[in-house]
Amino acid sequence: MANLMxxxxxxxxxxxxxxxxxxxxxxxxxxIRSNRKAAVGTVLLAFFTLLAxxxxxxxxDPPQADLYxxxxxxxxxxxxxxxxxxxxxxxQFVNGTRETLIIAVVSGVLSTxxxxxxxxxxxxxxxxxxxxxxxxTDVLLVIPTxxxxxxxxxxxxxxxxxxxxxxxxxxxxxxxxxxxxxxxxSLRGRDFLEAARVRGxxxxxxxxxxxxxxxxxxxxxxxxxxxxxxxIAAAGLQFLGIGDPDSLSWGTMLYWAQxxxxxxxxxxxxxxxxxxxxxxxxAAFALLNYAFDEIGxxxxxxxxxxxxxxxxxxxxxxxxxx
Amino acid sequence: MRYALRRAGxxxxxxxxxxxxNFLLPRLMPGNPAEALLARFKGRINPAALHALEIAFGVxxxxxxxxxxxxxxxxxxxxxxxxxxxxxxxxxxxxVLQALPWTLGLIGVTTILAFLxxxxxxxxxxxxxxxxxxxxxxxxxIITSAIPYFWLAMLLIxxxxxxxxxxxxxxxxxxxxxxxxxxxxxxxxxxxxxLPAASILITFIGGWILTMRNTMITTLAEDYIRMARxxxxxxxxxxxxxAARNAILPNLSGFAMSLGFVVSGAVFxxxxxxxxxxxxxxxxxxxxxxxxxxxxxxxxxxxxxxxxILLADIATALLDPRTRAAR
Numbered sequence: 001m002a003n004l005m006x007x008x009x010x011x012x013x014x015x016x017x018x019x020x021x022x023x024x025x026x027x028x029x030x031x032i033r034s035n036r037k038a039a040v041g042t043v044l045l046a047f048f049t050l051l052a053x054x055x056x057x058x059x060x061d062p063p064q065a066d067l068y069x070x071x072x073x074x075x076x077x078x079x080x081x082x083x084x085x086x087x088x089x090x091x092q093f094v095n096g097t098r099e100t101l102i103i104a105v106v107s108g109v110l111s112t113x114x115x116x117x118x119x120x121x122x123x124x125x126x127x128x129x130x131x132x133x134x135x136x137t138d139v140l141l142v143i144p145t146x147x148x149x150x151x152x153x154x155x156x157x158x159x160x161x162x163x164x165x166x167x168x169x170x171x172x173x174x175x176x177x178x179x180x181x182x183x184x185x186s187l188r189g190r191d192f193l194e195a196a197r198v199r200g201x202x203x204x205x206x207x208x209x210x211x212x213x214x215x216x217x218x219x220x221x222x223x224x225x226x227x228x229x230x231x232i233a234a235a236g237l238q239f240l241g242i243g244d245p246d247s248l249s250w251g252t253m254l255y256w257a258q259x260x261x262x263x264x265x266x267x268x269x270x271x272x273x274x275x276x277x278x279x280x281x282x283a284a285f286a287l288l289n290y291a292f293d294e295i296g297x298x299x300x301x302x303x304x305x306x307x308x309x310x311x312x313x314x315x316x317x318x319x320x321x322x
Numbered sequence: 323m324r325y326a327l328r329r330a331g332x333x334x335x336x337x338x339x340x341x342x343x344n345f346l347l348p349r350l351m352p353g354n355p356a357e358a359l360l361a362r363f364k365g366r367i368n369p370a371a372l373h374a375l376e377i378a379f380g381v382x383x384x385x386x387x388x389x390x391x392x393x394x395x396x397x398x399x400x401x402x403x404x405x406x407x408x409x410x411x412x413x414x415x416x417x418v419l420q421a422l423p424w425t426l427g428l429i430g431v432t433t434i435l436a437f438l439x440x441x442x443x444x445x446x447x448x449x450x451x452x453x454x455x456x457x458x459x460x461x462x463x464i465i466t467s468a469i470p471y472f473w474l475a476m477l478l479i480x481x482x483x484x485x486x487x488x489x490x491x492x493x494x495x496x497x498x499x500x501x502x503x504x505x506x507x508x509x510x511x512x513x514x515x516x517l518p519a520a521s522i523l524i525t526f527i528g529g530w531i532l533t534m535r536n537t538m539i540t541t542l543a544e545d546y547i548r549m550a551r552x553x554x555x556x557x558x559x560x561x562x563x564x565a566a567r568n569a570i571l572p573n574l575s576g577f578a579m580s581l582g583f584v585v586s587g588a589v590f591x592x593x594x595x596x597x598x599x600x601x602x603x604x605x606x607x608x609x610x611x612x613x614x615x616x617x618x619x620x621x622x623x624x625x626x627x628x629x630x631i632l633l634a635d636i637a638t639a640l641l642d643p644r645t646r647a648a649r
Contacts, residue, residue, distance in 0.1 A: 037464070139336045141579065144627050146586030147620045150608050154616060155347050175579075232470045236590055239472055240605060254473065258594075263491075268480050275473035282468030290464055293536075 041287030059094035099249035107168040108227035115176030123184025176222035224289035250274035403618035425599035444534025463528030472590035578634030
C-alpha cells in the first residue's frame with residue numbers, strides 16, 4: 001500500500017525520468033502478477049498477437065479460397081464450419097486476427113500520440129493555443145462519431161485499410177486529449193517544472209523529460225481506452241462495408257455474413273465466430289484498462305474478504321473432487 | 323446563467339462547425355470526387371436529381387464559393403435539403419421526418435432507461451460493497467462493454483427470434499397491419515421494439531453502472547457520510563440524499579459526453595433489425611450514395627445530440643452549485 005502511494009507521486013528530478021520509465025514497466029509486471037483482470041487481459045492479448053504473427057501454425061487452409069462444400073456445420077474437419085462460399089471459417093477467423101489487431105493497435109497508438117500532442121500543447125502553452133486546440137478537441141468530442149465517419153468516408157476517393165486507420169485516429173483522439181490537458185494544467189504550476197524553468201531548460205526539454213514521464217500511466221490508460229473503442233468502431237465500419245470488404249478481418253467476415261443473410265439461412269456460426277473474436281479482443285484491452293484503474297485507485301479493488309472466501313470454496317471443491 | 327450562456331455559445335459554434343464541414347467536405351476532397359460521382363450518376367438518375375446533386379456539390383456552377391455558402395445556409399434555415407436520390411422525387415426533409423419518430427421513440431426512451439437503471443444499480447452495488455451485486459456485476463460488464471452492439475443484436479435475433487420465436491426479428495411493425503391507435507397495432511410496435519431496445523440497453527448499461535459505482539465508492543469514504551452515520555440517519559437516506567446525490571454529477575456529465583457514442587451504436591442496431599429509423603436510413607443512403615440524404619441525416623443527428631448534451635449540461639448546473647461558480 002505504502003509502496004503504491006509513493007509511486008503515484010510525480011517524479012521530481014530530471015534524473016527521475018529514466019527511473020519513471022523502469023518504474024512503469026515494473027509496475028506493469030507487478031500488476032499482471034497481483035491483479036486477476038490484468039493477468040487475463042495480458043494472456044488474451046498475447047494469444048491474439050501469436051495468431052496475428054503466425055496464423056499458419058494452427059490454420060492450414062487458405063482462408064479466402066472456396067475449397068469446400070458451402071455452409072457446412074461445425075465438425076472435426078472444419079471446427080467452425082464453412083461459409084456459403086465454401087471457405088473454412090476457422091481459417092478465416094485465425095487469419096483475420098492480423099488485420100483486426102493491426103487496425104486497433106496502429107490507430108490506437110496514433111490516436112494516443114495525437115491526444116498527447118493536442119492535450120499537452122493546449123495545457124502547457126495556454127493562451128490562444130489552448131483556446132483553439134481545446135475548441136477543436138471539444139467539437140470532435142461531441143459530434144456523433146459514426147455519422148461523421150460515414151460522411152467523411154463517403155466523400156473520400158479511396159477507402160482501404162489505411163483510410164480506415166486515418167479516420168479512426170482523427171475521430172478517436174479527443175477524449176484522451178481532454179484528460180491529458182486537464183492533467184497538464186494541474187501539473188503546470190508544480191515546483192519541479194518551475195525549477196526546470198528557472199534552470200533555463202528549453203520548453204521541449206521540459207515537456208519531454210519532465211512532464212511526459214510523470215503522465216505515463218494516464219497515457220497508457222488513454223491508449224487502452226482508445227484501443228477498446230477502435231476495435232469495436234473498426235469492426236462496425238467494416239461491417240457496413242466501409243474500408244476494403246475483400247481484405248480479411250473479423251469486421252469484413254461479419255460484412256459478408258450479413259450480406260449473405262447468414263441469420264436468415266441458419267448459418268449462425270458465420271455471424272457468431274468473428275463477433276466472439278471482436279468481443280474477446282475488446283475485453284482484453286478493457287480488462288487491462290480497468291486493472292490499471294484499480295492499481296491507481298486502491299479503493300476500487302474487489303473487497304478482500306469476499307475474494308478470499310471465493311478461493312476457499314474453490315479449494316474445498318477441488319479437495320472433494322480428488 | 324452565465325454558465326448556461328457560455329455553453330449555449332459553445333454549442334452554437336459547434337453547430338456552425340458541423341454545418342460548414344458539411345458544406346466544405348464535398349468541395350475540399352482531393353481529385354474532385356464530386357465530378358467523378360456525377361459522371362457515374364449521369365444517365366442513371368433523373369436530370370432534376372442530377373441538378374440537385376450539382377448544387378449540393380458545387381459543380382458546374384459559376385457562382386463563387388461565398389455565394390454558394392450563403393445560398394446553402396439560406397436553404398438550411400428553410401429546411402431545404404434537396405431531393406433524395408433513393409426515394410426520388412421525395413424531398414429529403416420528407417423522407418427524414420418519416421423516420422424520425424421511430425428513432426426518437428426507440429433510442430430516446432432506451433437511452434434514458436439505460437442511464438437511470440445503470441445509475442441505480444451502481445448506487446446499490448457500491449452501497450453493499452462486497453455483496454453479490456458488487457462482486458458479480460463489474461466483471462460481467464467489462465465484457466459486455468467490449469461486445470460490438472451490432473453483433474449483440476445479431477445474437478439476440480438468433481436466440482430470441484429465430485430459435486425461440488418469442489419476438490419478431492425485423493422491421494418496426496408488421497407491414498400487413500394498418501396504422502391506427504388501437505391496441506393490436508401499438509402492441510405490435512412494442513413487440514418489434516423489444517429486441518432492438520434490449521441490445522442497446524445491454525451494451526450501454528454497463529458503462530453507467532461502473533462509473534456510478536466507482537464515484538459512489540469514492541464519495542462513501544467522505545467525512546460527511548461518516549457524520550451522517552454517526553447521527554444515526556436511516557441507511558436509505560444516507561445512500562440517496564447524501565452519497566448518491568453527490569456521486570451522480572460525474573455520471574450525468576459522462577452521460578452527456580457519451581451520447582454521441584450511443585447514437586452511433588443505435589445506427590448499427592437499426593441496421594441489423596431493419597428498423598426503419600434514422601440510422602437505418604443513414605446506412606441506406608451510404609449504400610446508394612444518396613449524398614443529399616446523408617448530409618441532412620448527419621446534420622439532424624448532430625443537432626439532436628448537441629441539444630441533448632446542452633440539456634444534460636444545464637441539469638448538471640442546476641444540481642451542482644460548484645459548476646455554476648467554476649470558470
